[in-house]
Amino acid sequence: MLQVQQLVKHFDGIRAVDGVSFEVLPGQCVALIGPNGAGKSTTFACIAGQYPLTGGHIAWKGVALEGLSPQARLQHGVARTFQVAQVFEALTVLQNVQLAAQAQRGLWAISAFKGLSGQMREPALALLAQTGLEALAAQDALSLPYGAKKRLELAVALAARPQLLLLDEPAAGLAGPERASLMQLVKGLAGQGMTVLYTEHNMDAVAGVADRVLVLIEGKLAAQGSFDEISRDPVVRSRYLGEAAGEAAGEGVSHA
Known part of the structure; x- marks a missing residue:
């Protein structure tokens, strides 16, 4: 499981995160x-x-992650995507997915581009089919619409065969x-046994998707539970979601 214990992060005296603790169990889909x-x-x-920690402890399957680079974390089965799609x-x-699959096998930099078209083709095509991109396989990534780029970034992350997927x-x-289509794909990954932790502003990407929701307010964990539970929490309603929270799942309310 993912264990976050008393996580603290300061920036020039500002306590951005102040003693946050939570766990994410294998196969869970959790929204932050x-x-x-x-x-x-x-x-x-x-x-x-x-970011390096100011204090606290982060572990995945018993392995301490603090001090490990993102690449080292990838070797322990931890992959991530970014808020702005990076492909x-x-x-x-x-080729994007083929390159990511090759990199997972230790073929990096210039050597990873040699003979790229013939490498890891079938596994890459399978990932494109899983993410709904198979028909766009030959298209340049530059010309993709943004929604397709988000799916491609997810396919690239999945090429690393992660056990813990972090989605920003x-x-x-x-x-x-x-949004609904992509989040159902994410939910399906957790249903297949992958552990998923994601941040989100759109409540319709949380309701009906996340098994559990963690709510941070002023650097502290203010509430956690199902979407229905946190949407009824008086502190969460007054400080973040507002009175419309209970309608988010049914009406697709988005809070930026």
Whole structure:
């Protein structure tokens, strides 16, 4: 499981995260939400390896993650995506996934590009089919619409065969139907046994998707539970979700 214990992160004396603790069990899909400045992005970045910790402990399957680079975390089965999709725009959709699959086998940098078209083709095509991109395999990533780029970034992350998938606002920038489709894909990954932790602003990407929701407010864990439970929490309603929280699942309310 993922264990976060008394996580603390300071920036020049500002306590961005102040003693946050939680666990994510294998096969769970957990959303990390909160208002702007609540510390959720910082918490996520600490887990992903972008920021060193000021204090606390992070472990995945008993392995301490603090001090490990993002690449070292990948070797322990921890992969991530970014809020703004990051793909290799000079490559085709298929080549993006082939390169990621090769990199997982230890073939890096220039050597990874040699003979790329013939490497890991079938596994890459299978991932494109899983993420709904098979018909776009030969298209340059640069020309993809944004929703397809988000799916491609997910396929690239999956090429590393992660056991823990960290998604930084996977639905950001997507229209309602695209958002719903992508989040059902994410939910399905957890249903297949992958552990998923994601940050999100859109409540319709949380309701009906996340098994559990963690709410950060002012750097502290203010509430956790199912979406229905946290939407009834008086502190969460007053400080973040508002009176419309209970309608989010049914009406697709989005809170930026």
